[in-house]
Amino acid sequence: MLVISTALRSSATKSAARGLAVSRNYADFASEATFETKKCDCFLLETLPPTTAVLTREQGLSYYKTMQTIRRMELKADQLYKQKIIRGFCHLYDGQEACCVGIEAALKHEDHLITSYRDHAFTFTRGVPVKHVLAELTGRRSGCAKGKGGSMHMYTRNFYGGNGIVGAQIPLGAGVAWACKYNGTGGVCVAMHGDGAANQGQIFETYNMAALWKLPCIFICENNRYGMGTSVERAAASTDYYKRGEFIPGLRLDGMDVLCVREATKFAAEYCRAGKGPILLELQTYRFHGHSMSDPGVSYRTREEIQEVKRTSDPISLLKEKMVNSNLASVEELKDIDVAVRKEIEEAAQFATTDAEPPMEDIANHIYYKEPPFEVRGCHPWIKYKSVC
Amino acid sequence: MAALRSLLSVGKNAVPVLLRREFHGTAPATLQVTVRDSLNRALDEELERDEKVFLLGEEVAQFDGAYKVSRGLWKKYGDRRVIDTPISEMGFAGIAVGAAMAGLRPICEFMTFNFAMQAIDQIINSAAKTYYMSGGMVPVPIVFRGPNGAAAGVAAQHSQCFAAWYGHCPGLKVVSPWSSEDARGLLKAAVRDENPVIVLENELLYGVAFELSEEAQSKDFVVPLGKAKIERQGNRITLVSHSRMVGICLEAATVLAKEGIECEVINLRSIRPLDIAAIEQSVMKTNHLVTVEGGWPMFGVGAEICAQIMEGSAFNYLDSPVVRVTGTDIPMPYARIFEENTQPQVKDIIVSVKKTLNLKT
Numbered sequence: 001m002l003v004i005s006t007a008l009r010s011s012a013t014k015s016a017a018r019g020l021a022v023s024r025n026y027a028d029f030a031s032e033a034t035f036e037t038k039k040c041d042c043f044l045l046e047t048l049p050p051t052t053a054v055l056t057r058e059q060g061l062s063y064y065k066t067m068q069t070i071r072r073m074e075l076k077a078d079q080l081y082k083q084k085i086i087r088g089f090c091h092l093y094d095g096q097e098a099c100c101v102g103i104e105a106a107l108k109h110e111d112h113l114i115t116s117y118r119d120h121a122f123t124f125t126r127g128v129p130v131k132h133v134l135a136e137l138t139g140r141r142s143g144c145a146k147g148k149g150g151s152m153h154m155y156t157r158n159f160y161g162g163n164g165i166v167g168a169q170i171p172l173g174a175g176v177a178w179a180c181k182y183n184g185t186g187g188v189c190v191a192m193h194g195d196g197a198a199n200q201g202q203i204f205e206t207y208n209m210a211a212l213w214k215l216p217c218i219f220i221c222e223n224n225r226y227g228m229g230t231s232v233e234r235a236a237a238s239t240d241y242y243k244r245g246e247f248i249p250g251l252r253l254d255g256m257d258v259l260c261v262r263e264a265t266k267f268a269a270e271y272c273r274a275g276k277g278p279i280l281l282e283l284q285t286y287r288f289h290g291h292s293m294s295d296p297g298v299s300y301r302t303r304e305e306i307q308e309v310k311r312t313s314d315p316i317s318l319l320k321e322k323m324v325n326s327n328l329a330s331v332e333e334l335k336d337i338d339v340a341v342r343k344e345i346e347e348a349a350q351f352a353t354t355d356a357e358p359p360m361e362d363i364a365n366h367i368y369y370k371e372p373p374f375e376v377r378g379c380h381p382w383i384k385y386k387s388v389c
Numbered sequence: 390m391a392a393l394r395s396l397l398s399v400g401k402n403a404v405p406v407l408l409r410r411e412f413h414g415t416a417p418a419t420l421q422v423t424v425r426d427s428l429n430r431a432l433d434e435e436l437e438r439d440e441k442v443f444l445l446g447e448e449v450a451q452f453d454g455a456y457k458v459s460r461g462l463w464k465k466y467g468d469r470r471v472i473d474t475p476i477s478e479m480g481f482a483g484i485a486v487g488a489a490m491a492g493l494r495p496i497c498e499f500m501t502f503n504f505a506m507q508a509i510d511q512i513i514n515s516a517a518k519t520y521y522m523s524g525g526m527v528p529v530p531i532v533f534r535g536p537n538g539a540a541a542g543v544a545a546q547h548s549q550c551f552a553a554w555y556g557h558c559p560g561l562k563v564v565s566p567w568s569s570e571d572a573r574g575l576l577k578a579a580v581r582d583e584n585p586v587i588v589l590e591n592e593l594l595y596g597v598a599f600e601l602s603e604e605a606q607s608k609d610f611v612v613p614l615g616k617a618k619i620e621r622q623g624n625r626i627t628l629v630s631h632s633r634m635v636g637i638c639l640e641a642a643t644v645l646a647k648e649g650i651e652c653e654v655i656n657l658r659s660i661r662p663l664d665i666a667a668i669e670q671s672v673m674k675t676n677h678l679v680t681v682e683g684g685w686p687m688f689g690v691g692a693e694i695c696a697q698i699m700e701g702s703a704f705n706y707l708d709s710p711v712v713r714v715t716g717t718d719i720p721m722p723y724a725r726i727f728e729e730n731t732q733p734q735v736k737d738i739i740v741s742v743k744k745t746l747n748l749k750t
Binding site: 112114146147153155156160161162163164171172174178179183205208365367369370381389 | 515
């Protein structure tokens, strides 16, 4: 919430500054509009999320800016990876922005979230500024994990990564939900996984325990149709991922519509907070990039399919269309946001590529927490590092 | 004064033995306590001390623990603090790690560490590495505990020693108690430690009684992690061991003492951090070293000790190469005659000591 409100505040000031230049001012815009959302497929549920959603101008601008920031950040990461400034694994989220932004819009300050290695966007929406995400990708000292984690291991308050082992984040997320229940905070934990991970055994173990103990956990499957290079039809005996919980209620919805995602997540959070136990959401979405930067993404799917989705279901375009058509914002205003975001990303990238590498003195730190200083062996017996924190 | 102190140290959770002693007036300060009871009492005290501590695992609650280590705890603390899990090691270990990341202090029991292999990804990749990967943002204060190593007649899939596997990994702490004092002190230290700690207990030791000093009975008694203990002073040769094998070393030392060979027996207590300084100090005195463990020889605890001794200052004090006494390099067989010859016995230690000292065996 902090990120969205910050983004909102900054976009409001910029718009005000341009108020003199553009031909329209605030008074010309609607303050809110109501939109219809596609009905969710449901499983073991008697009530459903509403099929209408109210979007205020404020919210719309905020969601738009956040999604655009994520989009440009991921495209910048693509660029930096091709320049070999980012190394190793780099799994990009462009195309799926509505999932992350819609989920965050529905959560409260005391809620938690955990996801997989496709985590840059969530790291941002959970509160880490773009420059610290990019600096982590470029392995610099100002990276959000001090350069020690890289693409797949980013963390912040109430955000537990960033997890490299497919599916492992699901039991972890249920554990965080356990802590919410144990402490009586009223918080929920959102535990994300993909269509590939949905076939992991530990997820079923977790579903059993979460349902048994009524953990306040929202399990969300981001079904982007491909687990690496394997389509859902080739990996799953049943592609109804929202039913995988068997005894856990589920919803399947359009993950390209930020309002649909928001309303379903709100519904799910209320369900959990009421002590009814876990719930499973399947968001139907799509990634524009391949599985990672080493995958062009066209050997197992057609370019036509990618183009088609980009043309008809780009979540940012969908929101833009909604906002312009209902007079929540003007095309120029949104273009201004685009320009501002590009500038922000450029600056962040500049920072991430010029910041210093982490100091060698830090290499052996963060092994143990609250431990008196000790020595760590290097590559041979005459190299000794100090671990001080 | 001693009586007063012992009366004061008796809390409301004292084992029945202590209460009985009060009736007889001035009681001796030390007690005979089994490893099982000392673990039980340690769990009880830590659950009482810190509300964030909780215990989960298979059969820990209503069954009182598969080996009765958690006897009485569910009755006392209830469902919120002592939790029976389904047979889902990977799942419940992951849940425990997630709870630790969110600030609780779980004690995750594996019925034996053999079953922890199913959960080893959560132990290593989620628990051990996260503090480092997050650049210090997410500590994981969790304890994984349970019986490790050989038992009796349970064959290959239920008898493996995991000290070397876990000891290999940075980010973990690994302890391996022998006596009741070790069990109690190391478990309490493990629960209070801010990092993931593996507590490798031993099923055959659960029923063995050891003397527990007055000091060790106190509620805040902890054994520091990473520090070995010299169980027996000697000057002729150093024996280093952990867990049940410490007892076998002491038996061997008693036999050798009759022949005038005084062994110094070191109880490692911790596998990681390894107290190599204590071993070096002893070797500089005795000039001979034999390591004794229940695990397999290759890439084991003894192998690591050999390597570190060779690289360190004590090498120049060795009068002969270090020798390892280990489990036989086979999956644990069932037949008694085979099983007996798969774990080090007193005679194996004696032969190794004499060969190291170049004496007739």
